[in-house]
Amino acid sequence: AQKITQTQPGMFVQEKEAVTLDCTYDTSDPSYGLFWYKQPSSGEMIFLIYQGSYDQQNATEGRYSLNFQKARKSANLVISASQLGDSAMYFCAMRERAQGGKLIFGQGTELSVKP
Amino acid sequence: GAVVSQHPSRVICKSGTSVKIECRSLDFQATTMFWYRQFPKQSLMLMATSNEGSKATYEQGVEKDKFLINHASLTLSTLTVTSAHPEDSSFYICSAIQTTGTSGRESYNEQFFGPGTRLTVL
Numbered sequence: 378a379q380k381i382t383q384t385q386p387g388m389f390v391q392e393k394e395a396v397t398l399d400c401t402y403d404t405s406d407p408s409y410g411l412f413w414y415k416q417p418s419s420g421e422m423i424f425l426i427y428q429g430s431y432d433q434q435n436a437t438e439g440r441y442s443l444n445f446q447k448a449r450k451s452a453n454l455v456i457s458a459s460q461l462g463d464s465a466m467y468f469c470a471m472r473e474r475a476q477g478g479k480l481i482f483g484q485g486t487e488l489s490v491k492p
Numbered sequence: 493g494a495v496v497s498q499h500p501s502r503v504i505c506k507s508g509t510s511v512k513i514e515c516r517s518l519d520f521q522a523t524t525m526f527w528y529r530q531f532p533k534q535s536l537m538l539m540a541t542s543n544e545g546s547k548a549t550y551e552q553g554v555e556k557d558k559f560l561i562n563h564a565s566l567t568l569s570t571l572t573v574t575s576a577h578p579e580d581s582s583f584y585i586c587s588a589i590q591t592t593g594t595s596g597r598e599s600y601n602e603q604f605f606g607p608g609t610r611l612t613v614l
Contacts, residue, residue, distance in 0.1 A: 390574065420610070480587075482535045
């Protein structure tokens with residue numbers, strides 16, 4: 378069974394608008410972490426935001442926020458005020474405590490920001 | 493954040509040759525490193541977990557004799573693709589974990605990625 382699911386292969390957003398990238402996950406481990414990474418065409422993995430399973434509040438980092446709905450097992454990334462430089466692949470990932478530090482990645486969403 | 497380097501960034505080799513890729517944590521010690529493989533327009537797939545001083549743990553379906561991993565020091569892990577073939581052409585990315593502290597039930601392990609190595613086998 379897929380542990381991390383991103384159902385949007387590609388997304389378009391107008392510059393300066395907000396966009397939500399979907400991510401659902403599946404785990405029986407009560408202790409886990411959820412991550413979002415950005416991968417531009419250069420290939421580097423850029424860490425954006427982290428949400429721990431025990432965190433009470435949704436994580437925010439600048440223009441990025443994570444809409445964490447634990448009961449629904451979803452961890453959607455919201456990018457506000459999109460910029461042209463936000464065009465990239467975005468990956469959701471999960472780390473389960475029982476699995477040590479290894480990350481399991483979703484399929485990715487390719488975001489294109491239109492001027 | 494901490495820096496992880498990979499060398500080389502690009503390599504082109506002939507079919508049948510072996511290629512070594514290095515992953516270094518530059519300003520911290522990493523007891524655990526990970527190796528991922530990524531095909532174009534696809535996700536990162538974990539290949540193996542590399543632990544300093546012990547044998548690597550490979551994910552299901554990854555040939556350990558083909559992808560040799562050595563983690564001889566706290567700052568260096570190497571991935572050797574042996575007898576490379578065109579189907580091994582891919583983007584290989586390493587990551588390293590730095591434990592920064594603990595709080596309650598959570599240990600804060602930050603994971604830092606290298607810039608990746610693009611392997612092309614002719």
